[in-house]
Amino acid sequence: MKKALTIFFVVLFLANLAINIFATNVYAESDNGIIDEVTSANGNLLKLKADQAKSLEDYKQKYGSDSYGLTAYILHVVQVYSIPFCFLGIIISVIYKVVLGSRHLENAEKGLGMIVAIVTLTIICQVLPLVFALVVKIGRE
Numbered sequence: 278m279k280k281a282l283t284i285f286f287v288v289l290f291l292a293n294l295a296i297n298i299f300a301t302n303v304y305a306e307s308d309n310g311i312i313d314e315v316t317s318a319n320g321n322l323l324k325l326k327a328d329q330a331k332s333l334e335d336y337k338q339k340y341g342s343d344s345y346g347l348t349a350y351i352l353h354v355v356q357v358y359s360i361p362f363c364f365l366g367i368i369i370s371v372i373y374k375v376v377l378g379s380r381h382l383e384n385a386e387k388g389l390g391m392i393v394a395i396v397t398l399t400i401i402c403q404v405l406p407l408v409f410a411l412v413v414k415i416g417r418e
Contacts (some may be wrong), residue, residue, distance in 0.1 A: 280376050287368060341347040345413055359402035366395035 336353070337346030370391035378385025 283372065285375050287372065291365075337359065340413060349409060349413075352409055356406050359399050363395055363399040367392060370395060379410055 333346065333350050336350040337343055337347070340346045340349055365415060370388045374385050374388025378388055
């Protein structure tokens with residue numbers, strides 16, 4: 278019963294998180310005082326696309342090369358998106374370690390190994406853009 282309840286709450290938490298992240302409806306007050314629902318997903322998507330294209334061009338100008346700029350941009354995106362995957366991986370690992378590992382020791386060891394691997398991978402993803410920038414800067418001098 279504990280396992281089912283824990284898994285239910287984790288799924289409920291992740292569904293609530295997804296709903297809050299991907300919400301696209303905006304409520305705006307019109308001229309006559311009535312609140313209208315305005316879906317601004319297309320405008321937001323176009324703005325995000327333009328901002329990302331601008332950011333890629335900024336990286337290309339900053340590094341002075343298309344290949345270095347693209348690599349730095351990809352490493353930046355990996356750095357940003359590694360944090361949520363880290364939290365998700367740690368939640369799954371803790372479920373293996375605590376919930377499933379309470380009856381089977383091999384699952385507890387598997388959960389601990391997963392925690393170590395995920396934290397190591399996250400640290401690598403966070404430090405890699407800095408290392409790349411240092412190598413490119415030192416290599417060009």
